[in-house]
Amino acid sequence: MNFTPMTPSHIEDLARIVSSDRVSTGSSVLDLHAKDQSQHNPVRPEVVIWPESRDEVAAIVTYAENQRIAIVGWGSGSSLEGNPIPVQRGIVLDFSHMNKILAIKTEDFQVDVEPGLIYQDLNEQLRYSGLFFPPDPGARATVGGMIANNASGTRTVHYGSTRDYVLKLTVVLANGEIIEIGSRSAKSSSGYDLLHLFVGSEGTLGLVVEATLRLVGLPEEYAAAIVTFPTIQAASEAVVEIMRSGLNPASLELLDAACIRLFNQEKNLGLKEVPTLFTEFHGPYMTYLVEILEMVEEICRDAGHLGFKRGLGREERNRFFEARHELGEMVIRAHPDCGTQVIDVAVPLTAYSDIISSASLAAEEAGIPGYAFSHAGDGNLHLNLAGRKNNPNDWKLIEEISQELVIKALSYGGTATGEHGVGMGKKGYMAAEHGKSLHWMKQVKALFDPKGILNPGKIFP
Amino acid sequence: MNFTPMTPSHIEDLARIVSSDRVSTGSSVLDLHAKDQSQHNPVRPEVVIWPESRDEVAAIVTYAENQRIAIVGWGSGSSLEGNPIPVQRGIVLDFSHMNKILAIKTEDFQVDVEPGLIYQDLNEQLRYSGLFFPPDPGARATVGGMIANNASGTRTVHYGSTRDYVLKLTVVLANGEIIEIGSRSAKSSSGYDLLHLFVGSEGTLGLVVEATLRLVGLPEEYAAAIVTFPTIQAASEAVVEIMRSGLNPASLELLDAACIRLFNQEKNLGLKEVPTLFTEFHGPYMTYLVEILEMVEEICRDAGHLGFKRGLGREERNRFFEARHELGEMVIRAHPDCGTQVIDVAVPLTAYSDIISSASLAAEEAGIPGYAFSHAGDGNLHLNLAGRKNNPNDWKLIEEISQELVIKALSYGGTATGEHGVGMGKKGYMAAEHGKSLHWMKQVKALFDPKGILNPGKIFP
CATH class of the missing domain: 3.30.70.2190 (Alpha-Beta Plaits)
Known part of the structure; x- marks a missing residue:
């Protein structure tokens, strides 16, 4: 896929779509949007834009598609697999200005929000209604980022993942079209479940500009x-x-x-x-x-x-x-001289004991400091490995441990990523995990984003 | 879409794929596969086949696609919106021979089953393990039919719908390819959620030949x-x-x-x-x-x-x-002289009281015997209306009540079908419910089934 290198005239065009104070090519801004919390190499976008409405998002995406410029949505940059790193440069859409709670429907157990809202802030606001939004990835993640990654956390064993709480989405597609999917009903058998196709698609099929979330009563x-x-x-x-x-x-x-x-x-x-x-x-x-x-x-x-x-x-x-x-x-x-990598795999419960023991053993044998922690009830293991920044051998060992663990998880019928998404880090395992259905994922991608402008270089090997 | 009228030579070809005693063009067999439990007009298929393996299913579907013959999967015929009626005739694949429990993985809370298994029979077998499969549509539905319709029932308010219990599927696609989607892990953020795209697709995207279901402990x-x-x-x-x-x-x-x-x-x-x-x-x-x-x-x-x-x-x-x-x-x-139609809509909880009251009132005013019953906790209303078989005016009134209710449900942000699926009965509301996203559902259909051989005439208006 060839993308158009951006010129000052592109930037001017974009500044006409949104006000020019919400378009930046400043060095520190580009740096801030060049990496997430993973160890993947930073890549600076060519421009960062802060949209304030769905129409602005649609206009920018339309422009990007026409010009064949890569475009990536940005929440809080807290992901762990390089999910939003703009590897093809282009435009980063920072959703931090679209962070409002649009409506709290207490008696329906629902809330309408913009994607840039931080989930802890949502729960802080909801406290007075006696309701909350259960998924809790821990980091100060945005709702949009959580939807993109199907995030989960310590409460998932009881309350489920983000996907269990998304009732309705408004999405800007690659062609600039704005569609609504899902309904406000607690259940439905009406047509294809496009909703859950978008949840967990890491911004590669469309950009969420509004979400209706299901809430539950505070215990x-x-x-x-x-x-x-x-x-x-x-x-x-x-x-x-x-x-x-x-x-x-x-x-x-x-x-x-x-x-x-x-x-x-x-x-x-x-x-x-x-x-x-x-x-x-x-x-x-x-x-x-x-x-x-x-x-x-x-x-x-x-x-x-x-x-x-x-x-x-x-x-x-x-x-x-x-x-x-x-x-x-x-x-x-x-480990101040070290970088860290968090391995994230999930397996059926009977495989859990073996996977966590062998993970710890592998780190110990390699002499790599390892911290095993996990959402055990879900069979979801994290192993946090610390490698010395300037020691390529440490990172080679970490890569080996990681590979071994993922392959083991897959051999148990598990998954290469329990909750961190595929991003860049887990691309290499997609063929092993999904076999022939990976081809159909690619076809779905080509259907919704034929020019491949949305978050290119992710999910697919 | 033009389908090829079947000839004796087609039947002979099919009898070479499966043994000839599992291919029937007998009049009573065709009648039995011409209608479900809805009021929609029966349409007889041209042939009924009982496959016994995924490979047979794949071979038959490949043949049907090459010859451009319509093909519909058949569970127990208990659906209520005409979902499996072979409106373009062709082949009905009756899954009743593929009704085995393949493996019970008690300690993982999982079971592998074939699609023709009746869910009550599954739960009967599971009883000794202390586990059960919660969705309960009531009728003697097959697991395959429940997956096709995303069936739910009286326990859904607590336990969720069928889609919440499907971990993994093996599916035969329109081109005869057999793919596996999903994993045995309780949670995952790995690639696109094709799994839930197939759940509720009413056999229009592929035919499920094996399912791994999540189970829960008996209370x-x-x-x-x-x-x-x-x-x-x-x-x-x-x-x-x-x-x-x-x-x-x-x-x-x-x-x-x-x-x-x-x-x-x-x-x-x-x-x-x-x-x-x-x-x-x-x-x-x-x-x-x-x-x-x-x-x-x-x-x-x-x-x-x-x-x-x-x-x-x-x-x-x-x-x-x-x-x-x-x-x-x-x-x-x-009402021995009557046929019945069950209306199935779902709304957000605050709209529930209004929708159930106006449903009963509408039936009363029209002088149509109405029975309102509902999965109230889900905001899912059923209204069972009895119309005299030979009285077109009764059926006109029933149609009017039904329309009014669905439109009202949609105006509340609800859905045209809470659990019975779209089939033939709710096709007319898909544009109103899904707006522009209906176009994308059609595109997904065209992607997976370009010749439109799988259960044609359903879901889309």
Whole structure:
């Protein structure tokens, strides 16, 4: 695919579409939109534009398609697989000005939002209505970015992924057409599910300019517990049993001893530095949760736990979650000369124990500092590996560990990416994961974006 | 689209692909595959074939595409919108020989099945594993038919629709290619969601030959209640409040007085003949459910209920559900000279009270016997209308009521079909519901089935 190199006259044309103070070719602006939080090489776009309406987005995309200029949507740059890096340069559309809540429909459990809204800000606003938007990738992600990646997080085991919360989208297609897909109904059997085709398509099929999200009631009560285990195997055995019990945890996170060590160093949590489960339950009243936690303790005891700390107060629980969400940064702080790569695979539950054990072992054997943490209830493993920035051998080893893990996950019938998306990092595994259906994904791409201007160089090998 | 009229030589060719005892042009066989449970005119196929493997399906579809012969998959014929009627004649593929459970993976909460398996038979087999497949359309539907229609039912308010339980599909495409889509992982962000494009596509994009379904644990305990109300409005007010409470009912069904009258006549249930809510809750132990039911009673009392019958025994609850599932047949028995049409729309919760009241009123004013029953928690209304078979005026009125309801549902941002699919009956509303995105659905159809041989004449106006 050949793209047109941009000239000053292109920039002038674009500045006529939006006001010129929302078009920038400034060096620091281009740098800020050249990379996400992954280790992939930065590529600067040729121009960054901040649209303020769907019509502006449509006009810019139309222009880009006519001129054959690459165009990539930008949320907060918090992705981990190079998903929004403008590898073919061109235009970055930064959605940070389109960050409004358009309507809160409390009694329908729905909210209409613009794509640049940060999900934590959405939940902050929703608090007064007693509702919330459950997916929680952790980073300060935008709703648009979450939709693009089908983001999920610590609550997904109970509440599902972003795709489970998207009812309706307004999308600008590559030809500049604005379409609405989906409905406000909780369920539907009406025609093809284009909605979920766009969710997780990483901005390669169209750009979301408005979303209607489903909300759920804030739980009346919650109760959490921290459980320690002698080994990862024992902890993952407990995970499988908790999932089988039907007790329906709202969170079920497994962290290895290395992660807990960081928590203690940075947050003074005073936790035992062994494999640790963090689990949380939501319910309508407290005595219910007390009984649930008793059942969970029994399961953990059978799996050979070392200790069970229950009845965490709200503060203690928040502290733990905060630490959990900062883990990526903690690893960087602990290894100031290193870059990090987060491996993200997901497998069926029976393969979980094996995949997490072999991941940790592989890092240990390679002498690469590894931090295994995972949304265990979903069978979704993250392994955060720290490699010295100027040591190509470290990065070769990291690449090898990563490859081995992905191939292992696929051999179990799992997926190369549980929640971080394909971006640039997982392109190479798409043929192995999807086989012949990858061809049909490409055909769908060609149908919606025949000139390939939307986020080129992603998803497809 | 012109299809090739079939000749004896086509039938001979097909009999060479499968054994000749699995190819039939017998009159009674063709009649049995000419209509579903809707009021749409029957159309006989030219031949019925019972494939026994994916390779046979692929070979037959390849042949049909080369010869330009229409081909429609057939489950149990229980659909309600004419979805599998072979309007362009040609081949019906009856999947009843492909009805095996291929593997139960208890510890992964998964099952691999063939499409012709009846879902009740699946759940019967699963009972010993403590797991079940929740979607329950009621009729003896096949898993393949449920996937084609994204079927749902009385448990959807808690457990979701069929699409929430499909992890992986093996599909035969129009060109005879066999592709696998999805994975065994509970979550994924890997490439385009083709999986959910096929779910609900009513056999127009491909034919499912194998499915991996997600299962959930059978609830330890359940408790149900029957609540009576003076008016539909009062009952629907209670529905909205129960949904807002976060008490998470496993079923929340609203039936009008006419339905209850039939229950009493046929099943001797001795129920008060007024608008009635049936609600059920699932949980890990009984005292929890007792408390939940107390909260529900309080909500219903505030909404002005007439009575609250709680703590139904398993038998009483089963009797009620049985009656609920037989409602369609009861209506037919109550009006032996009539045919019936079931209207199926879904709306956001705030529109629910209005839509159900105006539906009942419209039927009453037209003098058409109407039975309103609905998956109330989902905002999904069914209105079963009985029209005298030889009275065109009845059917004109039914058509008018139906149109008015669908248009009203769409004006509320709802959908023309909550769970019965588009088939032939809802084609006319697709432009109104989907606007410009209907064009893109057509393009997707043209991509996967360029000759239009798969279930022609459905979904698209």
